Amino acid sequence: MIGFLRQWIENRRIIRRRWQEDARRLAAADPVNAYYEAQRRAARSRARGHANEYWHWAKVASEVARIESCAEMDFEVVKAIADQENADRR
Numbered sequence: 001m002i003g004f005l006r007q008w009i010e011n012r013r014i015i016r017r018r019w020q021e022d023a024r025r026l027a028a029a030d031p032v033n034a035y036y037e038a039q040r041r042a043a044r045s046r047a048r049g050h051a052n053e054y055w056h057w058a059k060v061a062s063e064v065a066r067i068e069s070c071a072e073m074d075f076e077v078v079k080a081i082a083d084q085e086n087a088d089r090r
Contacts, residue, residue, distance in 0.1 A: 015056075018056070019056055019059040019060045019063055020063055022038075022056075022057075022060045022063075023038070023060045023061075023063035023064045023067060024067070026038055026060065026064055027064055027067060027068040027071070031068050031070050031071060032070055032071060032072055033071075033072065034064045034068055034071050035061055035064045035065055035068070035071040035072065035073050036072065036077060036078070036081060038057050038058075038060040038061035038064050039057075039058075039061050039078050039081050039082075040081050040085065041053075041057040041060070042054050042057035042058045042060075042061060043081055043082045043084075043085035043086070044085050045057055046085075047085045047086055047088070
């Protein structure tokens with residue numbers, strides 16, 4: 001049982017590091033629009049039915065919001081991004 005818990009914790013750490021690294025990479029490339037880019041990728045993943053990738057990019061977006069003070073985060077823009085991704089899939 002302890003071995004299972006250790007493995008589960010390590011797996012969670014790997015997943016967390018992945019979204020933190022992606023957030024840092026997006027923020028370094030474009031600090032102002034990094035949040036929108038993560039939301040765009042989340043919406044695209046969701047529209048394609050890739051639930052794991054959707055959650056990953058949603059967590060990346062929240063991490064960008066946490067680490068990047070100059071990132072723009074307008075909910076109307078996020079809604080437009082989601083609408084655009086859904087329209088592209090139809």
